[in-house]
Amino acid sequence: MRSNKPIALVTGASAGIGRAVSLGLVKAGFEVIGTGRNTSRVARGSGVTYLDLDVTSDESVTAAVAQVIDRYGRIDVLVNNAGVGSAGAAEESSVAQVQALFDINVFGVIRMTNAVLPHMRAQRRGRIVNISSVVGFIPAPFMAPYAASKHAVEGYSESIDHEVREYGVRVLLVEPGWTNTGFESNSVRADSPLDVYAKQRGIADKLIVEAVKAGDDPAAVAQAVVAAATNTKPKLRYPAGSRAGLVSTMRRVVPSRAFDRQIRKMNQLAG
Numbered sequence: 001m002r003s004n005k006p007i008a009l010v011t012g013a014s015a016g017i018g019r020a021v022s023l024g025l026v027k028a029g030f031e032v033i034g035t036g037r038n039t040s041r042v043a044r045g046s047g048v049t050y051l052d053l054d055v056t057s058d059e060s061v062t063a064a065v066a067q068v069i070d071r072y073g074r075i076d077v078l079v080n081n082a083g084v085g086s087a088g089a090a091e092e093s094s095v096a097q098v099q100a101l102f103d104i105n106v107f108g109v110i111r112m113t114n115a116v117l118p119h120m121r122a123q124r125r126g127r128i129v130n131i132s133s134v135v136g137f138i139p140a141p142f143m144a145p146y147a148a149s150k151h152a153v154e155g156y157s158e159s160i161d162h163e164v165r166e167y168g169v170r171v172l173l174v175e176p177g178w179t180n181t182g183f184e185s186n187s188v189r190a191d192s193p194l195d196v197y198a199k200q201r202g203i204a205d206k207l208i209v210e211a212v213k214a215g216d217d218p219a220a221v222a223q224a225v226v227a228a229a230t231n232t233k234p235k236l237r238y239p240a241g242s243r244a245g246l247v248s249t250m251r252r253v254v255p256s257r258a259f260d261r262q263i264r265k266m267n268q269l270a271g
Contacts, residue, residue, distance in 0.1 A: 012082030024222030055108030088190025178215035216241035
């Protein structure tokens, strides 16, 4: 089945930001294939075609991309949204736990990118939009593995964008702030909790719950993704939501010592 519409493939599309992004792309005129580990329970009728995909599996990624290419003939836009958060002090997470998080947040992005790039290079066009976060460029106490994964996505995306631009392909970043989704309930809890961090961990958990509750609607992220996917002259980075742009500007212009103090104040950290 071929389509005259541009073809977009979105990972982590079952709920939250991924669901909003998929619907936003449909509204913008895309044929959208949304993926998740188990999409059988996702409500149909939205204009999104759903496909099971596990970004931690080489075989699943290869098979899913091949299925989309076989059905539609091309992929014009890939949105790497699948991801998981973390909660707890860095010392409280085992290496194995952090490796599992990176397998989704970082290596999932790399697997998907490697799978679609040959097709995009062959057609001499394409956009890869990676969902990062404001914690991809600022510290995030008690979310260190998650912040590290988003810092990695930022560096990977900016670097590979230079490599593939001459083939008509762009790799772009969308950087949401706090967004009203199930982020905190889906975050991985540290597997080796320590009493020394218990009090501050509790404060951090409360702050995250409050920030998510007061966060932007996922539609704000969808709007940024549509802009990244369709702008004639795309930007490398698209802040998404009411505060993301302000945070990005502050990170660039506020002196490091003052920025450090503000991070500690916001997170209610002593010292």
